[in-house]
Amino acid sequence: MDALDVARWQFGVTTVYHFLFVPLTIGLSVLVAILQTMWHRTGNERYLKLTKFYGKLFLINFAMGVVTGIVQEFQFGMNWSDYSRFVGDIFGAPLAIEALVAFFLESTFIGLWIFGWDRLPKRAHLASIWAAAIGTNLSAYFILAANSFMQNPVGYRINPDSGRAELTDFPAVLTNKVALITFPHTLAGSFLVAGSLVVAVGLWHVIRNRDSADTGAYRFATKFGSWVVLVASAAVLFTGDIQGKIMTDVQPMKMAAAEGLYTTESPASFSVLTIGSLDGSREVFALKIPYLLSYLGTGDPNGTVHGINDLQAQYATQYGAGSYTPIIPVTYWSFRFMIAFGMAAGAIALLVLWSQRKGRTPSSKWLLRAGLAMPVLPLLANSFGWIFTEMGRQPWIVFGEMLTRNGVSRSVSLAEVLTSFTAFTLIYATLAVIEVKLLLRYAKAGVPDVSEEHPIDDTHDDAERPLAFAY
Template sequence: MDALDVARWQFGVTTVYHFLFVPLTIGLSVLVAILQTLWHRTGDEKYLKLTKFYGKLFLINFAMGVVTGIVQEFQFGMNWSDYSRFVGDIFGAPLAIEALVAFFLESTFIGLWIFGWDRLPKRLHLASIWAAAIGTNLSAYFILAANSFMQNPVGYRYNPDTGRAELTDFVAVLTNKVALITFPHTIAGAFLVAGSLLVAVALWHLIRNPDSTDTPAYRFAARFGSWVTLIAATVVVITGDIQGKIMTQVQPMKMAAAEGLYTTESPASFSVLTIGSLDGSRELFAIKIPYLLSYLGTGDPNGTVHGIDDLQALYTAQYGPGSYTPIIPVTYWSFRFMIAFGLAAAAIALLVLWSQRKGRTPRGKWLLRAGLAMPILPLLANSFGWIFTEMGRQPWIVFGEMLTRDGVSRSVSLAEVLTSFTAFTLIYATLAVVEVKLLVRYAKAGVPDVTPEPEPDDTDDADRPLAFAY
C-alpha cells in the first residue's frame, strides 16, 4: 500500500458518501416546489401539509450534503495537487460559476423559503423554492460538465512548457456530448431517489395508521411518488442507452470492461450473470442475451464491440507500455448492480400503484418492507453507477491525457493520507448516524398541523397588563 492507494480510497469513500445526499437534494427540491405549487393553485390543505413535511426532510438532507461536499474541494489540493495543477484552468470556469451563481442562487433562496413562511407574499415565497430548485439543478450541470472533461477532454490545448491543460473553448466544455447526456441521466436518477422517498414515508404511515385524518395526504404522496419513480426510471433507461453509445465512442475500454469482453465480437452478447475466473478472462458459466451488447454499444444488433485485448494493444501502441485495463470484477458487477437496483425500485413503485387501485388502501407487512427498501435501492443504483463511471475510466484520471498515478500529490506521505482518511471516515460515519436518526425521527412524526392559530381577541382589553415596546 502506498499514498496513491489510500488517496484513491479516501476520494472514493468521501465521494460516494457525499453522493448519497446529492440525488435526494436535487429531486426533493423540485418535488417540494411542485407540492407547494399545487397548494398555491388549489388551496387544498393536504398539499400544504406535504410541502412542509417533505420540505423538512429536504432541508435536513441539504444541510448534510453541503457539509460533506466541502471536503471534496479540499482533497483536490491536499491529495491531488498535480491533478489540480493540470486541470485547474479547465475546471476553474465551470466550478466558479457553480459556486458564484448556482450555489448562491440555491442557498440564498432556500434561506428565503425557510424564513419566509407567513412573512413573504405567497407568490414570492413559492418563487423562492423554485429558484432554489433551479439553482440546485444548475449546480449539478456545471459539476457534471467538469467531470465530463475527465471522461472526454474537449475545448483545451496541452501546454508542454507548463505541463497544464489550457482552456480554449469554454462553450465546448459546457456542450461536451458526455455532459449533455450525463446531466439528464443523473437528474433522472435523482428523481428516482426522491420519488422513492415519498413513497416509503407515505406508505409507512398508510399501513401503520390507515384511518388517520391525514390518510388522503399520504395516499396522494404514495401515488405521486410512485409515478415520479416510474417516469424517472423510464428516463434513466432511455438516457442510459444513449450514454452507453457515447461511452463506446469516447471510451471503448469502459464498455468492454462492463461486459468483461476480452475478444472483439460482432455481434456481441450481454451476460446477465457470469461465473468464471476472478479477472473475468475465463468463463465457466454465463446467462447471455444475444445481440444486446452490440445494440447497447453501437445501436446496431450486429455491431462490433472491441474487446479488452485489442484495446490494450491499441493503447499500448498509442500511449506507451503499461496496463490500460480497469479492474474487471468492479466494472462488471457495478454495471449490473446499477441496473438491477434501479429496476427493483421501479417494480416496487408499480406494486404500490397496484395496491391503491380503485381507492384501496395499501396493506400488508411485505408491501411495507418493500416500500421501506425503496429509497435504498435507487441510492445504491446511483452509487454503483458512479463507481462504474469512475472506475471504468481507470487508469486514467483524465482520459488519454493524465494517468491517475501522475495526479497524486508527491509531497504528501502515506501516514498523512492515512490519517486524514481515517479521520474523514469516522466523521462521516458519525454524520451518517445523525442523518438517519433525524430523517427517521421527522418522517415518523408525520405531516404537521397547518391549522392557523386563532387571532387574539382585542375587543376587551381592560384587564390586560400595560406594556411598553421600543
C-alpha cells in the first residue's frame, strides 16, 4: 500500500458518501417546488402541509450535502496536485461557474424560501423555491461537465512547453456529448431517489397512522411519489441506453469491462452472468443473450463490440507498455448492481400503486418493509453507477491523456494521506448518524398543522414585520 492507493480510497469514499445527499437534493428540490405550485394554484391545505413536510427533509439533506461537498475540492489540491496542475485550466472553469453562479443562486433563494413564508408575496415565495431548484440542477450540470472532460477530453490542447492541458473551446467542454447524456441520466436517477423517499415516508404514515386526519395527504404523497419513481425509471432506462452507445464510442474498454467481453464479437451477446479466470484474462463460463450487447453498444444487432484483450493490445501500442484494463469484477458487478437496484425501486412503486387501487388502503407489513427499503435501493443504484463510471475509466484519470498514478501529489506521504483518510471517514460516519436521526425524527413527526398560518396578503405593506424562520 502506498500514498496513491490511500488517496484513491479517500477520494472514492468521500465522493460516494457525498453523492448519497446529492441526488436527493436535486430531485426533492423540484418535487417540493411542484407541491408548492399545486398549493398556490388550488389553495388546498393538503399540498401546503406536504410542501412544508418534505421541504424540511430537503433542507436537512441540503445542509449535509454542502458540508460534505466542500471536502471534495480540497482534495484536488491536497492529494491530487499533479492532476490539478495538468488539468486545472479546464477543470477549474466549470467548477468556478458552479460555485459563483449556480451554488449562490440556490443558496440565496433557499434562504429567501426559508425565511419568506410570512414575509414574501406568495408568487415571489413560490418563485424562490423554483429558483433554488434551478440552481441545484445547474450545479449538477457544471460539475458533470467537468467530470465528462475526464471521460472524453474535448476543447483543449496540450502545451508542449508546460505539459499542461489548456482550454481552447469552453462551449465544447459544456456541450461534450458525454455531459449532454450524463446530465439527464443523473437527473433521472435523482428523481428516482427523491420519489422513493416521498413514497417511503407517506406509506409509513398511511399504514401506521390509519386514523390520522392527514391520511389523505399521505395517500396522495405515496401515489405522487410512486408515479415519479415510475417515470424516472423509464427515463433512466432511456438515457442509460443512449449513454451506453456513447460510452462504447469514446471508452470501448469500459463497455467491454462492463460485460466481461474478452474478445471482439460481431454480433456481441449481452452477459447475464460471466465467470472469468483469476487473472482476469479470459472467460471461463458465461450465460448470454445473443445480439443484445451489439444493439446496446452500437444500435445495430449485428454491430461490432471490441473485447478487453484486443483493446489492451491496441492501447499498449498506442500509449506504451502497461496495463490499460480496469478491475473487471468491479466494473462487471457494479454495472449489474446499478441496474438491479434501480429496477427493484420501480417494481416496489408499482406494488404501492396497486395496493391503493380503487381507494384501497394498504395494510401489509411486507409492503411497508418494501416501501421503507425504497430510498436505499436507488441510492445504491446511484452509488454503484458512479463506481462503475470512475473505476471503468481506470487506469486513466483523464482518458487518453493522464494516468491516475501520475496525478497524485508527490510531496504527500502515506502517513499524511492515511491520517486525513481516517479522520474524514470518522467524521463522515458521525455525520451519517446525525443525518439519519434527523430525517427519521422529522419524518415520523408527520405533516405540520397549518390551520393557523396566514400567508402574507399581497395587497398590504408588511415592511415592519420581522423575518420568520419557517423551520
